Amino acid sequence: MENNRNYFIAIALSVLVVLGWQFFYMNPRIEAQRQAEQLRQEELARQQPKDAGAGAAATATGTLPSAQSAAGESREDAIAKSARIEIDTEALSGSINLAGGRLDDLRLKGYHETVDRTSPIITLLNPADTKDGYFTETGFVGSANSGSVPGPSTVWTVKEGQKLTETSPVTLTFTNEAGLTFTRKISVDNHYMFTIEDTVANAGTAETSVAPYGRITRYNKPTTPSAYVLHEGFLGVIGAGTSLTESKYAAIEKENASMPKATGGWLGITDKYWAAALVPPQAVAYESRFSHFTDGQPRFQADYKNDAVSVAPGQSVSLKTLVFAGAKEVPVIDAYETSYSIPGFDRMIDWGWFYFITKPMFKLMDFFFRHVGNFGVAILLTTVVVKLLFFPLANKQYASMANMKRIQPKLEELKAKFGEDRMAMQQAMMELYKTEKINPVAGCWPLVLQIPVFFALYKVIYITIEMRHAPFFGWIHDLSAPDPTSIVNLFGLLPFAAPSFLHLGVWPIIMGITMFFQMRMNPTPPDPTQAMLFNWMPLVFTFMLGSFPSGLVIYWAWNNTLSVLQQSVIMKRHGVKIELFDNLKRTFRRKSSKA
Template identity: 70%
Template structure:
């Protein structure tokens, strides 16, 4: 009795430590990070409003010579609406995006995603991706040129382009811009957009002069300040790209680039940019032009993060012309769309824009299977359930073998009881005798753990799919689950919303986590009770610990786990019955409420 009391105390202390760590350390730490980021953002906005603006290039100016643009940018002094009103613009209007092109620099700095809202409420604001450079959340894409002594002025950040054709950028009507420098060199730019998020920037440069000119193209994605989002280890947010065609993905966090800029080796082909959890902005250089890519950070004016490239020098002979085509992706990281862009436009490994993780060989096929079911049933929650059935069928042969071994172990219970009576308190002799019995009967004593262990990679792969893919964002199931990528919003501790008060984050134990815990408990009770009291106690408390742990996980993952447990219980019952083993689920449940006889002293 004393031993059991100590076991209960040990397990209780373990649970208390886990909950205390979550409540007293992790939750305050995450909240402090969020408050610090918001305070920093507010301070930067206040400082920007108090400090005068400085601009290295006057409006209408063009770049002559120099390096990539970036340093010396104006501080944020305007609201988004004020910034948009400062310059002449051409509207962007497609089914997927709305916004405008800034004719100063031909810059894409105003873009909203029409198909995505900030919350599950369709009346909430649209997602704003791009904003002008002189706002606090400035974020934009730009394509320009770096001149030489022979080129004269070339289009850059301060160039005012002339609208030569098209008054609105749509999927069927491109916009044509023009700029002519003091040497008569003509830059004609045709901007087009598809029905989603890919913008094409096609330039034709004509040299009517009597001497050759030399210039270099550049492209950049620039962002003011870090986005205010909690840091999560399961997904990469920050700089990324595939410079070249060898498929080598280059990933860097904002913090690492603050310490040291990264310049990639000269390459031909590929892409680079900045990614968020669900959105991304990338520049795709001309795929036949050698270039040098870079991830860098500027602190003058205000913190800015920039992914850019500089192409090799181009020489245009007198009376000749040349053409270049850049592409800018700015939008949602929809899996089929990103894959189609990679294939249709021969962009090397553009599908790596989505962070599939280490288990990509499981994660990506699992998403494709779920997406297949979704297209037929129209509900990602149901698609998760159907995917789980397929996974169970794939693992059925191995699970059948494991459960058969467990059934044989049940039949060996009388012999194990005899060994316990024979060896009494000699635990070493008892363990040796049991191992000999297991070997003789070809029984695996830990067979009951294998079904759980085997699904761990699948569990993490599914977690990655639900957490990373935008298709799961705001995807409803049934009832109160309106977002499979978010935790169950209900809580046992306010009777699932019946009591009018909010509960702490660590007590948000919703309906589906409880269902998951119950099904896990039943699955554990399908297995023989371990002879060791410590192991038995761990198996008893494990469902409760997992209920608390998974309560903060995406509800889609918890639904998967609960459904998987239910299928496992059914599968195990069928297999054990086939092998003639008694299903002791109900006996084990009854045993929990029986008083154990007192130990003799």
């Protein structure tokens, strides 16, 4: 092996392949999907019939009442036409539809559509009669002698409470012709968890049974297709002790997914930052499905149906269902998993394959944020901690590089001595490494081990809602979005926007400069191809990262800066000349001579 350079080139090329795939394949594909989906939704809105027929959604042991509805009204009209109970908490505003007892009107007070605090707040759930229908519903499937049971069209009567707040629950009631009285108490905490306590009292003369069900129904997919690093669609932990189940919208459109009967767990539908999830009664077995229906109003649905429970005459049965609808805030989700004993609920946040790295890294960043109040600064401090953790490995890496530079003259002598005899050359090099106590691969592994950390940080910045609209300093108002400035319009001085493929902000340029300095810490490779790769790599990475979240670019620029300082100290300690300034002089001298 000649030296470590080939390993670094291989790693750099691998990263370039990933970035190139994202830039040249995934980004155009996502944009095409977005436009196609927009056209599909517009066509659907034009063709949507004014009235959809009734139907039923079958499960393995029975049917759920249909969730179909005409979808041609405005949101305001759909809300105004039905009797409702207002929701007003610290985090939420909206209303509960007394028809069906549906949660179909919900807005998130703490989140706006853009970084502008005067922009509209996020709307999560919408009534079924709108083209963007998205709602949750719980009810019952009856038996032969149960009479009519609460379903989508049941109009509940308000027994107690006129407004749902953190401190004031509401109670609804419905009595059928068979003497069954259904009492529903709905409460909500100061975040996003609704508790639905259903009591079924049998005042009749015969034993009967009812089967509780719950569903989340959504008429459309997210308008902006997600990147390959993020799951959006169906998910859940179906049964205590099981792993996370995920299904993309496209997969469910092709084939519905039915899960085995289970006890415990949860299921729902997730977006990048928001989610709706159902936690069935944990002591009763249930079966569940992820489905796509095209009978009438096309819709996606995550649902479950519990086994039937018997209610003897003069007796009552109570069941509790939890409904989560809100923002996927890490501490809130973690607290729900612990306080309600919901298995795997924290996996609602897509921590990815490197869960064991990604989540602790967020915890560290969140720790710093709580002390400094700025997630950008928290990223800088986290980078320092990561550097300290990897210092022993980095020390070996740079020490190996320094030693390789130290014996470079001896390697050149071996090349001159053995010429084209590659076998003898390799044996002589191995003997030299052994004599000098140098492991030529030692400089490669530390860099390889840091790649998962880089991708974990990318994941944290991209998926966590805490990074959404989180400012840094100056022009960076959203660490989860690309740097808004662009060199094409002179960073905003010219009155036009730069094309996306030419978008290049200040921070990507800073990152490119720091990478250029880091590359110039080493001698220019003698091989022309390698030299060209090293010369062009900072520029290529600069354009590649131009569309990446600014928080990630800031991390990379800061990490490069720390690497230059660290490498300088280690090289000086090993008595190896620091090539940075000589390389910079030679670079600019060549450019001036060409000019």
